[in-house]
Amino acid sequence: MPLKGQEVSGAAGDTQGQRILFLGNSYNRFSVECLKALVELGHDLVVGSYDASAQGAWQLIRNRLKVRGGSFVVRQALHLAWGRTRLAFRRAGAPRRGFASLPELCQAYGLKTIPCTHPNSAEFVQQVRALEVDLIVVAAFGRILTRALLESPRLGCINVHPSLLPRYRGPEPFYWVLANNDETTGVTIHYMDEGIDTGDVILQKEFEIAPGDTEITLKERSVQVAAKLLGEAIPLLLAGKAERVGQDHSAATYYSFPPRGASVARLSRQTRAFQGDTNSAFLDHFRCPHDFASFGLNGELSKEEGFFRFGRDTICYGRFAGTPSKQIAPGLPDASEGARIQDGQILLPFNISQVIENLRNERYVLHAEHSLRTLMEETVIRKFYYFLRPILPITVRKHLQRARFKGWDRIPFPHWPVDFTVELLLDHAMTLVLRSHPDKRIPFIWFWPAGAKSCVLITHDVEATAGRDFCTELMNLDDSFGIKSAFQIVPEVRYEARIGFLEAFRARGFEVNVHDLNHDGALFQDRQEFLRRADRINRFAKEFHTRGFRAGSMYRKQEWYDALDVSYDMSVPNVAHLEPQRGGCCTVMPYFIGHILELPLTTTQDYSLFHILGDYSIELWKKQIDLIRQRHGLISFITHPDYLVERCARQVYRDLLGHLSELKTSERLWVALPGEVNSWWRNRSQMNLVQDGEAWRIEGPDHERACVAYASLENDRLVYTLGSES
Numbered sequence: 001m002p003l004k005g006q007e008v009s010g011a012a013g014d015t016q017g018q019r020i021l022f023l024g025n026s027y028n029r030f031s032v033e034c035l036k037a038l039v040e041l042g043h044d045l046v047v048g049s050y051d052a053s054a055q056g057a058w059q060l061i062r063n064r065l066k067v068r069g070g071s072f073v074v075r076q077a078l079h080l081a082w083g084r085t086r087l088a089f090r091r092a093g094a095p096r097r098g099f100a101s102l103p104e105l106c107q108a109y110g111l112k113t114i115p116c117t118h119p120n121s122a123e124f125v126q127q128v129r130a131l132e133v134d135l136i137v138v139a140a141f142g143r144i145l146t147r148a149l150l151e152s153p154r155l156g157c158i159n160v161h162p163s164l165l166p167r168y169r170g171p172e173p174f175y176w177v178l179a180n181n182d183e184t185t186g187v188t189i190h191y192m193d194e195g196i197d198t199g200d201v202i203l204q205k206e207f208e209i210a211p212g213d214t215e216i217t218l219k220e221r222s223v224q225v226a227a228k229l230l231g232e233a234i235p236l237l238l239a240g241k242a243e244r245v246g247q248d249h250s251a252a253t254y255y256s257f258p259p260r261g262a263s264v265a266r267l268s269r270q271t272r273a274f275q276g277d278t279n280s281a282f283l284d285h286f287r288c289p290h291d292f293a294s295f296g297l298n299g300e301l302s303k304e305e306g307f308f309r310f311g312r313d314t315i316c317y318g319r320f321a322g323t324p325s326k327q328i329a330p331g332l333p334d335a336s337e338g339a340r341i342q343d344g345q346i347l348l349p350f351n352i353s354q355v356i357e358n359l360r361n362e363r364y365v366l367h368a369e370h371s372l373r374t375l376m377e378e379t380v381i382r383k384f385y386y387f388l389r390p391i392l393p394i395t396v397r398k399h400l401q402r403a404r405f406k407g408w409d410r411i412p413f414p415h416w417p418v419d420f421t422v423e424l425l426l427d428h429a430m431t432l433v434l435r436s437h438p439d440k441r442i443p444f445i446w447f448w449p450a451g452a453k454s455c456v457l458i459t460h461d462v463e464a465t466a467g468r469d470f471c472t473e474l475m476n477l478d479d480s481f482g483i484k485s486a487f488q489i490v491p492e493v494r495y496e497a498r499i500g501f502l503e504a505f506r507a508r509g510f511e512v513n514v515h516d517l518n519h520d521g522a523l524f525q526d527r528q529e530f531l532r533r534a535d536r537i538n539r540f541a542k543e544f545h546t547r548g549f550r551a552g553s554m555y556r557k558q559e560w561y562d563a564l565d566v567s568y569d570m571s572v573p574n575v576a577h578l579e580p581q582r583g584g585c586c587t588v589m590p591y592f593i594g595h596i597l598e599l600p601l602t603t604t605q606d607y608s609l610f611h612i613l614g615d616y617s618i619e620l621w622k623k624q625i626d627l628i629r630q631r632h633g634l635i636s637f638i639t640h641p642d643y644l645v646e647r648c649a650r651q652v653y654r655d656l657l658g659h660l661s662e663l664k665t666s667e668r669l670w671v672a673l674p675g676e677v678n679s680w681w682r683n684r685s686q687m688n689l690v691q692d693g694e695a696w697r698i699e700g701p702d703h704e705r706a707c708v709a710y711a712s713l714e715n716d717r718l719v720y721t722l723g724s725e726s
């Protein structure tokens with residue numbers, strides 16, 4: 001079926017003349033994508049969409065609150081508001097990508113619609129008969145249909161259900177397959193009868209549940225599988241070639257709505273993947289000989305993830321042998337009370353590798369106290385902001401952003417201005433290892449090459465033409481302090497960046513990386529769209545001869561990174577209170593996200609410093625540098641040529657360069673390019689410590705630059721000493 005004003009291409013064969021009635025829920029993605037699949041088949045379509053909110057919004061909210069709790073309802077309400085706004089735009093003729101609702105899809109393709117508030121009424125059945133419908137397709141309709149309606153079309157009535165029937169009949173299978181820790185789930189297309197999900201099966205497709213999957217990601221993948229499966233099933237049905245297999249009712253399971261307030265997004269299966277893997281985070285961090293790390297679990301872990309403490313100030317998120325808290329609030333249970341040393345093994349009431357993985361991947365975010373706020377920012381406000389942004393002067397943008405960030409300083413977690421939770425946990429673990437070990441000195445591979453105490457990264461994101469035209473001057477400025485930096489270039493839409501322009505950076509010893517695709521703030525909004533964009537980003541990375549990437553505005557979805565064909569990413573803030581997307585990875589060390597090495601942003605961006613905090617000094621930066629230096633971490637900066645054009649801002653940046661070049665010698669900082677840090681950290685992750693008589697020797701790639709260090713306790717305080725200094 002053609003999009004209004006477009007030509008039709010391709011033909012649907014000899015089943016063309018048949019008429020299908022589609023019944024779905026107006027604002028449900030599952031319905032929208034299934035209808036889209038039908039539209040692509042090119043049959044005569046009639047759409048009956050059911051808008052649950054038309055029944056009385058208050059009644060709906062009350063019911064959903066009872067069933068799923070507050071944050072679920074807020075998410076749905078926002079989705080609804082967004083869907084309606086888009087529809088209004090589309091009616092006004094504004095072109096939009098994708099579809100948020102059935103009415104929007106119908107509007108775009110000029111589909112015939114019929115009202116169906118009462119699908120079982122005699123009137124509705126009469127109407128369907130009059131339309132001479134051949135087949136009814138139902139997806140996420142949420143209503144039980146009577147026999148009279150089911151029997152009215154020639155070929156009957158089929159439903160798309162997101163589980164492998166006969167298992168998980170009922171309204172919310174996504175929640176239940178996760179709650180039951182299943183390894184696979186699927187989509188079933190089946191004939192409808194008067195029972196709930198009990199009819200004969202036509203087609204079924206199974207797929208794996210990934211360790212990090214949540215209700216949201218699972219639904220997203222089910223939607224894609226369902227649309228594809230429907231595209232296969234319809235031609236078979238219309239041609240009379242569809243199979244019909246009765247369900248094994250003895251194997252059936254039925255699940256109703258999830259328990260009240262049950263976790264929407266955080267419930268994931270990744271816990272099991274880490275069960276046998278308590279040592280990996282510790283070994284990856286220290287690269288010490290394996291026999292020094294022997295962590296076990298003390299007690300059975302809770303099924304649900306939540307917050308607890310490990311010592312006074314270290315907040316953890318994950319499963320816990322106790323009752324973890326749903327929120328960060330005073331009086332969190334303390335895991336150090338459950339830590340024991342037994343036969344040289346350290347038993348903890350949680351899996352330290354799992355908790356560290358949760359923190360780095362920001363899995364705690366939806367549970368943190370500000371979750372509602374984040375949720376709203378994530379969806380509607382962000383979309384409106386980016387919609388209006390091109391016409392907003394910077395002064396208005398500044399005011400909007402200040403209003404939006406109000407209260408940021410009261411966010412309890414991660415810790416401002418730098419969060420070291422991951423390092424604190426690892427140090428705590430090392431302290432326990434030292435207490436359990438008679439050797440009292442544990443060798444490990446020092447974090448940075450040639451015994452550098454910390455590492456400094458300077459990066460510049462080039463946002464617009466003004467910034468592009470200031471790059472040469474900025475290189476001169478960096479060079480005048482003996483510092484090389486990396487420039488991130490937006491490949492599409494924003495400005496032109498020719499190959500010659502890119503070569504000029506490298507010719508002077510600076511680095512070039514890809515910055516987003518077009519920087520419209522929507523990179524991670526839709527999985528399919530992301531995959532399309534990732535493809536382009538990968539091609540630009542090749543064209544730019546670079547292996548590095550940073551997303552626009554530090555937007556991120558770490559669980560999607562596998563689609564990026566780059567070697568390192570720089571889009572995850574350590575603490576993101578002043579970024580549009582809240583959260584933070586709670587570490588100042590590089591870490592792996594699958595095949596990609598993350599080099600987190602550990603200091604405040606120039607834009608936030610000048611325009612949100614209104615601070616034109618380097619005091620905050622100095623404080624952050626000192627804190628990270630004490631923990632031997634990665635001190636990374638983002639400044640923008642676009643903002644440094646301004647004289648005041650440039651002076652502050654010059655002060656920063658002066659401060660860093662002083663520390664470089666006095667405190668042995670390694671000032672490096674992201675690509676260099678990437679190679680070093682990757683090599684270090686391949687190195688091993690081997691005993692050589694009394695001494696320790698490092699083996700592996702680039703081992704000549706690596707140093708042996710020792711961890712020991714002095715008056716029960718953890719101390720690191722470099723081999724040459726001991």
Ligand SMILES: [Zn+2]
Pocket residue numbers: 461462463515519551552553
């Ligand atoms: Zn940017």
